[in-house]
Amino acid sequence: MTLTSRLVVMVASCIAFAIIVVSVVFGLLGRNALISQAEAQATVVARIIAESARLSEVALEEAQEVVTDVLTTTALTADHVEQSSLPDLSDRFAEIVARGNLDAIWLIDSNLRILASSVGDYDAVISGQRLPEHLSPEALQALVSGRRFSVDFGPAVDGVRYVGVRAGKGHAVIVGQPVAVLDAVRAANSVPVLMEALLDRNDIISIEVRDDQQKSLGQVGAEKTPPDLADLAADVVASGNPASELHGRHLWVAAPIRDTAGIVIGSVTIEMSGQRLEELLNNLLLYGIGAAALVFAVGAGIAALSARRIARPVAAMTEAAHAMEARSFETGSLDTVARRTDEVGTLARVFQAMAVEVQRREEDLEAQVRARTLELEQKNELLEASARRVEAELQAAKTLQAAMLPTALPPNPAYAGTAAMVPAREMGGDFYDFFSLDDKRLGIVIADVSGKGVPAAFFMAISRTVLQASAQDGGTPGVCLARANAALCARNPMELFVTAFYGILDVETGELAYANGGHNPPLMIRRADGDVVELPRTGGMALGVLPDMPYAEKSAMLRAGDTLFLYTDGISEAMDGEGREFGEGRIEETLRSAALLPVDRVLTAVTGAVSAFVAGAPQSDDITCLVVRYFGPPAEALAS
Structure with missing residues (x-):
C-alpha cells in the first residue's frame, strides 16, 4: 500500500471511528437517562400507591363512621x-x-x-x-x-x-x-383498582406490590415478577433507593414504598417494555454509522488530495533513493523538492549532499578495492605455493616417519608378529618397536606421545631413539625406562611426555619381563582356553615428566600359542558419531573371536571392528597396535 493510500485510510478511519464511538457513548447516555426516568417513574408510582392506600383507609374509616351514624339514626327511628x-x-x-x-x-x-x-x-x-x-x-x-x-x-x-x-x-x-x-366504597378506592388504572401508561406492563417481608400484597398485569428478580425488591427495601435491571426484552424497575413518617414499608416492582431503549440505541447506531460512512467518504476525498500533495516529494525522494542504489542518481533530479522551505526540502538538500559524498566515497572505495584485490591475489599465490611446499614437506616427513618404524619382527621360529600405526594427522606421536637384544631375547616397545602433529612426531623420534639406545645398553626393563626417562627430561623444551611399555621376551623359556610407564596394559590371549587377560600393572609414571623416577618390573609366562596384543588409547577411546567410546570391553570381545586366527588377521580384526564402530566419524587420535604370538622354544617351534 502506498503512502497516499495509508494516509487516506488512516485519516478517514480515525474520523469514522470517532463518530461511531460518540454515537455509542450518546446511546449509552440516552439508555441510562431512560432507565433513570423509569426509576423516577417507579418512585412516583410507589408514592401514588402509598398515598392511595392511606386515603383508602381514611375513606373506609369515614364510611364506617357514616354507617354507624346511619345505624344509630335507624335505631332512633325504630324507637319512635x-x-x-x-x-x-x-x-x-x-x-x-x-x-x-x-x-x-x-x-x-x-x-x-x-x-x-x-x-x-x-x-x-x-x-x-x-x-x-x-x-x-x-x-x-x-x-x-x-x-x-x-x-x-x-x-x-x-x-x-x-x-x-x-x-x-x-x-x-x-x-x-x-x-x-x-x-x-372499598372497591372504588382500592390499590388494585389504582394499579389497573396505571397499566398501559408509559409502557407499564405489570405492577406488583410487596410488603417489607417480601410478601406479595397485590399484582396486576400479564406477567409476574420472575424468580431471578426477587432480590431486586429486597435490595430496594434494604437500601431505600430505586433500582432497575434489564431482563430479556423488558426493563424491571423497583422503588420503595414509604409511610407518612418516611419509613420503608414495602416495594413496588414495575415491568416496562424495553422497546424504547432498543429503538434509541438502534437509531443512534444507525445514524452514527451513516454519519461515519458519509464522513469517511468526504474525509477520504480530502485526505487523498492532501496526501498526494504531501506524498509527491516523498515519492521523488524514494525514486532518488532507488536511483542512488542503481548508481544512476543525478543531483539535479531533486532541485524542485530541495527548493521547498519545509522539512521535506531540508531532507532533499541533505540527501543531495549525502549522495554526492557517497558517490565520491564509492569511487575511492572501488579504487582501493581494486588495489587490495590485486594485492590479495598476489599473496594468495604465495600462500598457495607455500602450502604446496609445506604439504610436500609433511608428506615427506610422514614417509620418513613411517620408514622409521620396523615392518616385521626379527626372524625367529619361536615367535611371529605384526604391527600397524595410523596417525590422526599427517604425522603421529604413537610408535612401536621390536628388536633382538641377543639370540635368546626380543625387545618389544609401544609408546604414545602427548599431543599431535609435528611436535609430537619429533618427540616420538627422539623417544624411540632414546628407548632403543637405553635397551641396547642392557639392563632390565625397569632400568631401561629409568635411563630413558632421565634422558627425555633433560631434553624436553616443549614439556611433552610419552607413555611407554617395554618388555623383554625370553624365546627359550617364554618369560616376558616388562615395565610400564603410564601406558595401557597389554592383553594376552591364552591358547589353551581362548581367554583374554590383562598383564598385571606396574604403576609407573609417563616418561619425560619427572627425572629420577623408579619403574617397577613384573613378568608373565607365555605358553606355546599364546598371543600378546599391545595398543595405544587411540583404539580404546575411538568414538562414534554420538560420542561413545570403543572401550576395552569391545577390544577383549574382538580378541576372543580372533584368538585362533593368524597374527595379521588378529590385527585386521581389531582395526576393522574399530572402523565399523566409528562409522565414518572423524579420527580423534593415532591408532597403533602390535601383535606377537609365541610358538615355544626354537627347537619345539621347528619341530612343530
Missing part, C-alpha cells in the same frame, strides 16, 4: 315507631330492614329479652330467638337502665355490625347492618 302491638311493631321492623338494607332490628326489655324483631308478620318473637352472643351484656344493661343513650358494639361479626339505642324506660333497640354495603 308507634307501638300499637308487638306483632305490628315487628312488621314495622321488617319494613325498615327491607328498605334500609339492614340485617335485623330487635326490641329488648330490661331483662334483655326480645320483645319484637324484624320477622315480618310472624309472632312478635320466634321461639328460641336470642341476641348475638358477642353483644356485651354490660353495654346492653347500660342501655336499658338509661345510663347510656347509644352503644356501638365494635367490629363486625359474621359480616354484620351492631348498634343499640335507649328506647324509653327499661327498653332498648338493637340494629344490625351488613358491612357488605361498604364493598363498593
Whole structure:
C-alpha cells in the first residue's frame, strides 16, 4: 500500500471511528437517562400507591363512621315507631330492614329479652330467638337502665355490625347492618383498582406490590415478577433507593414504598417494555454509522488530495533513493523538492549532499578495492605455493616417519608378529618397536606421545631413539625406562611426555619381563582356553615428566600359542558419531573371536571392528597396535 493510500485510510478511519464511538457513548447516555426516568417513574408510582392506600383507609374509616351514624339514626327511628302491638311493631321492623338494607332490628326489655324483631308478620318473637352472643351484656344493661343513650358494639361479626339505642324506660333497640354495603366504597378506592388504572401508561406492563417481608400484597398485569428478580425488591427495601435491571426484552424497575413518617414499608416492582431503549440505541447506531460512512467518504476525498500533495516529494525522494542504489542518481533530479522551505526540502538538500559524498566515497572505495584485490591475489599465490611446499614437506616427513618404524619382527621360529600405526594427522606421536637384544631375547616397545602433529612426531623420534639406545645398553626393563626417562627430561623444551611399555621376551623359556610407564596394559590371549587377560600393572609414571623416577618390573609366562596384543588409547577411546567410546570391553570381545586366527588377521580384526564402530566419524587420535604370538622354544617351534 502506498503512502497516499495509508494516509487516506488512516485519516478517514480515525474520523469514522470517532463518530461511531460518540454515537455509542450518546446511546449509552440516552439508555441510562431512560432507565433513570423509569426509576423516577417507579418512585412516583410507589408514592401514588402509598398515598392511595392511606386515603383508602381514611375513606373506609369515614364510611364506617357514616354507617354507624346511619345505624344509630335507624335505631332512633325504630324507637319512635308507634307501638300499637308487638306483632305490628315487628312488621314495622321488617319494613325498615327491607328498605334500609339492614340485617335485623330487635326490641329488648330490661331483662334483655326480645320483645319484637324484624320477622315480618310472624309472632312478635320466634321461639328460641336470642341476641348475638358477642353483644356485651354490660353495654346492653347500660342501655336499658338509661345510663347510656347509644352503644356501638365494635367490629363486625359474621359480616354484620351492631348498634343499640335507649328506647324509653327499661327498653332498648338493637340494629344490625351488613358491612357488605361498604364493598363498593372499598372497591372504588382500592390499590388494585389504582394499579389497573396505571397499566398501559408509559409502557407499564405489570405492577406488583410487596410488603417489607417480601410478601406479595397485590399484582396486576400479564406477567409476574420472575424468580431471578426477587432480590431486586429486597435490595430496594434494604437500601431505600430505586433500582432497575434489564431482563430479556423488558426493563424491571423497583422503588420503595414509604409511610407518612418516611419509613420503608414495602416495594413496588414495575415491568416496562424495553422497546424504547432498543429503538434509541438502534437509531443512534444507525445514524452514527451513516454519519461515519458519509464522513469517511468526504474525509477520504480530502485526505487523498492532501496526501498526494504531501506524498509527491516523498515519492521523488524514494525514486532518488532507488536511483542512488542503481548508481544512476543525478543531483539535479531533486532541485524542485530541495527548493521547498519545509522539512521535506531540508531532507532533499541533505540527501543531495549525502549522495554526492557517497558517490565520491564509492569511487575511492572501488579504487582501493581494486588495489587490495590485486594485492590479495598476489599473496594468495604465495600462500598457495607455500602450502604446496609445506604439504610436500609433511608428506615427506610422514614417509620418513613411517620408514622409521620396523615392518616385521626379527626372524625367529619361536615367535611371529605384526604391527600397524595410523596417525590422526599427517604425522603421529604413537610408535612401536621390536628388536633382538641377543639370540635368546626380543625387545618389544609401544609408546604414545602427548599431543599431535609435528611436535609430537619429533618427540616420538627422539623417544624411540632414546628407548632403543637405553635397551641396547642392557639392563632390565625397569632400568631401561629409568635411563630413558632421565634422558627425555633433560631434553624436553616443549614439556611433552610419552607413555611407554617395554618388555623383554625370553624365546627359550617364554618369560616376558616388562615395565610400564603410564601406558595401557597389554592383553594376552591364552591358547589353551581362548581367554583374554590383562598383564598385571606396574604403576609407573609417563616418561619425560619427572627425572629420577623408579619403574617397577613384573613378568608373565607365555605358553606355546599364546598371543600378546599391545595398543595405544587411540583404539580404546575411538568414538562414534554420538560420542561413545570403543572401550576395552569391545577390544577383549574382538580378541576372543580372533584368538585362533593368524597374527595379521588378529590385527585386521581389531582395526576393522574399530572402523565399523566409528562409522565414518572423524579420527580423534593415532591408532597403533602390535601383535606377537609365541610358538615355544626354537627347537619345539621347528619341530612343530
